[in-house]
Amino acid sequence: MRRPQQKHRWIAHMDLDAFFASCEQLEHPEYRGRPVAVGALPGHRGVVAAASYEARKFGIRSAMPVSEAYRRCPDAVFLRPDMEKYRRASRQVFQILETITPVVEAASIDEAYLDVSGLDKLLGTPGEIGREIKRRIFTGTGLTASVGIGPNRLIAKLGSEYRKPDGLTVITPEQVLDFLAPMPVANLRGLGPQTQKIFGRLGIRTVEQLRTAPLSRLEEHLGKKAAASFHRQAFGFASDEVVPERRRKSISKETTFAADVRDNDVLHDALRGLAADVARTARREGLSGSVVTLKIRFEGFETHTRQYRRDTPTHDERAIFKTAWQLFLGGKLPKKPVRLIGVGISGWEEDQPAVTQADLFDQPLEKEDNQRVLQTIDAVTEKFGKGMLQLGVPRKTDS
């Protein structure tokens, strides 16, 4: 398919600023202006998932162990993530983005790509489109976003990272090479700590240096595929496709124990609970998978996975659990204390229709969810009396 007239597309990338932390500050005015770290609580195993900009002033970053974050700023507000709350806010933002264009691709809970080509008659220049995206998000939700606009996804994404928070950066095709040249190679997509080390050994630190490196030399050290990807990126080439509906390819749940576990009964129960969670999500989304994956992490961070392709796809918690437990017992795994255990399914049956976000909101709670909520209500009512509760859950009798 040839694209008519236009020389290139305009792709926008939107990134909500310190998303989890901003949601908390929005809901709790008393947290505004204070350092907020969402993630594990001090004294527990885990890391910071999101840090407010006030917290970043203390050097707190996402993926930092909480112990370290606490050392840097004991006065910060530490909170556990409330994913339901963030999903609600995210849905609102995506609905707003769809008032700009229907071609919106969710890259994560707080990031989206938009194809804004051809919107000039309606909304103006790319800069004006970017300002309009930010304005609608802010007036609709109170959240700030950083937006980058460029001829493809890579440039749009690097643009949104360029000025943060509440930033807007437009890069025209003519500016692409100069925009990229001084950047550290670490800014490129898919280039993490391991690959950085390799580039370091090759004496390549900036995109400009990468451009002049012979492709054959990169291939020697990185393999053909990765070398080609980074080389293309260095010249600003990348996909400009925005795919509104991406289907998920797997569902998984995992948990890290407060202390490493030796007792098989504990692992058995944990795995059963995780399998039930996976099954519930699968049923809600109308998916059945044939491949069951067991993930296990031992003391010392040694991680293994074992998977098994069943004859028939399933979303039944007993079947998922049974397969996973067999993988645990028969997977020739080391006999060591277990730090983390997880289970997932993938390998969907063909022709299962994709479930859209909108479909998910319209679905009623499953009976088991409903029952759990009712049990909680009963327990709280017993303790505090009826006046304590104002939940919007329909009180159905179980049957």
Added chain:
DNA sequence: TCTGGGGTCCTTAATCTA
């Protein structure tokens, strides 16, 4: 030093099949 949880994609090795 301490490293969560939920994903995707890639590479490599083993196994199956033509």
Added chain:
DNA sequence: TCTGTAGATTAAGGACCC
């Protein structure tokens, strides 16, 4: 039928991202 081999598929691990 045996043997070797190439290509496809599967399993496991690793890197990366948010």
